[in-house]
Amino acid sequence: MPSHREDLDGAALGIIRVQEIYGLYPETLTGGNLTGIPAPLGPDEAFHIAQVAYQHRRFQLAFLWASESLTQVKKGVEADVTETALLEYLASSSLHFGDFNEAFFSYQQLLQHDPMNATVREQLSECEIKLLSETSSDITSLEKSSDPYMALCRGEGIRMTPQRQRALFCRYSTGGGNPRLMYAPVKEEDEWDNPPIKRYHDIISEKEMEILRSLSRPKLSRNKVSNRGGGRISNVRVSQGAWLHDHEDPVVARVSQRIANITGLHLKNVETFQVANYGLGGQYKPHFDALVRFPVPGSFDEKAGNRIATVLIYLSDVQYGGATVFPVAGVAVQPQKGSAVFWYNLLRNGQRDNNTRHAGCPVLIGSKWIANKWIRERGQEFRRRCSLSESE
Ligand SMILES: O=C(O)CCC(=O)C(=O)O
Ligand SMILES: [Fe+2]
Numbered sequence: 001m002p003s004h005r006e007d008l009d010g011a012a013l014g015i016i017r018v019q020e021i022y023g024l025y026p027e028t029l030t031g032g033n034l035t036g037i038p039a040p041l042g043p044d045e046a047f048h049i050a051q052v053a054y055q056h057r058r059f060q061l062a063f064l065w066a067s068e069s070l071t072q073v074k075k076g077v078e079a080d081v082t083e084t085a086l087l088e089y090l091a092s093s094s095l096h097f098g099d100f101n102e103a104f105f106s107y108q109q110l111l112q113h114d115p116m117n118a119t120v121r122e123q124l125s126e127c128e129i130k131l132l133s134e135t136s137s138d139i140t141s142l143e144k145s146s147d148p149y150m151a152l153c154r155g156e157g158i159r160m161t162p163q164r165q166r167a168l169f170c171r172y173s174t175g176g177g178n179p180r181l182m183y184a185p186v187k188e189e190d191e192w193d194n195p196p197i198k199r200y201h202d203i204i205s206e207k208e209m210e211i212l213r214s215l216s217r218p219k220l221s222r223n224k225v226s227n228r229g230g231g232r233i234s235n236v237r238v239s240q241g242a243w244l245h246d247h248e249d250p251v252v253a254r255v256s257q258r259i260a261n262i263t264g265l266h267l268k269n270v271e272t273f274q275v276a277n278y279g280l281g282g283q284y285k286p287h288f289d290a291l292v293r294f295p296v297p298g299s300f301d302e303k304a305g306n307r308i309a310t311v312l313i314y315l316s317d318v319q320y321g322g323a324t325v326f327p328v329a330g331v332a333v334q335p336q337k338g339s340a341v342f343w344y345n346l347l348r349n350g351q352r353d354n355n356t357r358h359a360g361c362p363v364l365i366g367s368k369w370i371a372n373k374w375i376r377e378r379g380q381e382f383r384r385r386c387s388l389s390e391s392e
Contacts, residue, residue, distance in 0.1 A: 012052035014281020016061055018321065018364045021153050023144035026068035043072040043079035050089055063093035063102070063139050084113050091123065099139035100130040149286050152325035152332045153361035159330030164193055173200075176264040186262055192331045195355045197343045200262055204255055204338055209315045211251045213369055216242040216275035241276035241372070259311050259373055263342055265383050269304040269376040275315070278322060278368040284360035286327055289374060290345035290352045305377025306346060308384070310356075313340040313371040321364035329355045335368060346377070348384070 015029060026049075030041040041049075050065035066089040073079050073086065091106035104127040110120045130136075144154065151157040172185035187201040204212075219242035246253040252273060260267040278284075290307040312324065314335040323332040324341065333341055345356045360368070 008048065009052055011280070012049045013056070014279065014362070015049055016053050016056070016058055017281040017283065018362045019061060019142070020058070020145055021150045021362055022321070022364055023142055023154075025142055026064050030068060030072075043069040043077050044081055046072065047079075047081040047086065047089075050086075050093075054089065054093060057096070059093040059096040060139050060142065063090055063097065063099075064142065066090050066093065084110065087113070094139050095123075095127075097139045098134070098137040100127050100134065100136040102139050103127050104131060148327045148330075149325060149359050149361075152327060152330070153321065153323060155323075155332060157330060158332060160192075167193060173262070175262050178261045178264065180261045191333055191341060192326070192329060195326070195329060195343050195353050197326075197331065197333065197341055199333070199336070200340045200342065201336075202338050203258060203262060203340050204313060204315075206338075208251050208255060209338065209369075211249060212244065212255070212273070212275055212371055213277075213315055215244055215249060215252070216277070219243070220275075220277060241274040244273040244275055244371070246272065255313075255371075256373065259340070262340075263309065263311065263375070265309065265375050266379040268379040271307075271374040271376070274372045274374075276370050276372070278360065278363045280364070281362050282322075282360075282368065283362040286357050286359040288345065288352060288357055290356070292352050303378065306350075306352075307374045308346045308377045308380055309342065309344045309375040311340050311342050311373040311375065313373075314338070315369035315371055316367060318363055318368045319366035321361050322366070322368040323361045324358060325361055326355065326358045328357045332361075335370075344384075350377070 018024065019026075019029070026041075026046060030046065046065050046069035050062045050069060053059075053065060054062035066086050069079070069081060070083065070086045070090070073081065073083060087106050087110045091103050091110060094100070094103035094106060104124065107120055107124045107127060111117065111124065114120065144150070148157055168190035170187065170189045173188040174181040174185050186203060189199045189201065191197040191199050244252050246256050256267060256270070256273070260270075276284075289310045314337055316335065317337045318335045323334050325332045343356060345353060347353050360370075
């Protein structure tokens with residue numbers, strides 16, 4: 001079981017991650033204005049985040065958090081961390097980042113605290129040389145990441161033209177004439193054209209969502225993967241989620257059946273529900289749900305086939321962040337409680353559709369709950385016709 005320390009480091013990493021993506025300065029986060037952070041962050045917490053950022057070579061954020069801590073200490077906020085420790089972090093982070101002006105300034109202040117310190121004197125003259133011979137970067141201005149995944153998370157870079165937009169519709173669907181839906185058609189909305197992504201509104205009630213969440217909670221905490229928040233920055237997948245079987249509760253079976261009715265796909269070869277919860281900074285980096293070549297020995301079981309389609313149910317709203325984005329296609333789908341999005345991962349010819357690469361953006365405010373249902377190829381032959389074409 002992770003220690004308290006690991007939990008704290010995980011929380012710090014969550015904060016670092018959302019800052020990088022959304023371009024947020026520490027002072028935006030310390031006030032406690034953002035409800036995702038339970039308490040205002042004081043100088044010691046700010047220093048801890050600076051240390052974690054430094055360990056992960058995020059020198060700019062290390063600098064910004066150390067200066068936030070120093071500002072608070074100078075204002076007289078009580079803290080364990082000393083000004084000298086903070087100045088050392090400021091100086092070292094600036095050097096690593098290549099801001100020799102800031103490094104010089106921090107070493108000067110360190111020298112005022114300890115005028116005889118020979119190492120600091122040496123560092124100061126090194127900075128002077130660098131300032132004369134190299135261009136200095138500016139560590140104080142935070143640049144947002146230009147990564148297409150992260151840009152989409154901020155709501156930038158959505159690739160839709162008005163012409164394409166006009167072809168997207170909203171309709172009431174009976175799942176292709178399914179008798180179970182004839183009297184209660186479901187509201188279907190086109191979210192995107194390529195790949196086609198559909199959203200089904202209000203497909204699950206508040207009560208059903210609460211049951212899915214509460215059935216999952218004990219499993220999530222048992223595995224200590226309770227949210228997709230903590231963990232190393234480089235992790236592709238932070239947690240595994242909780243598997244919910246249809247026999248565990250009639251509600252699980254009922255929701256599975258409803259998905260089959262709506263999508264028109266056969267329930268025989270579907271996976272059990274996977275429920276996941278993301279806390280502050282929780283994300284799921286870009287990935288495919290289907291395998292590129294199938295079958296791969298030892299991966300998905302061969303009999304059921306590849307993951308032909310994905311149904312992703314949002315069991316919560318998210319106040320800020322947490323969109324499901326498709327970086328190749330250029331689309332961001334916002335979580336909407338009680339709705340489900342559906343897309344095919346495979347083209348009709350059985351090849352993986354590379355436009356279906358997708359990710360779950362870091363949660364900035366709130367908590368995100370989802371339930372996934374992956375539908376496998378076998379059994380869908382008569383429900384979705386195959387094609388021999390290269391591109392379909
Ligand atoms: O959290 C999301 O929005 C996406 C989750 C996902 O892609 C997955 O669980 O496979
Ligand atoms: Fe996925």
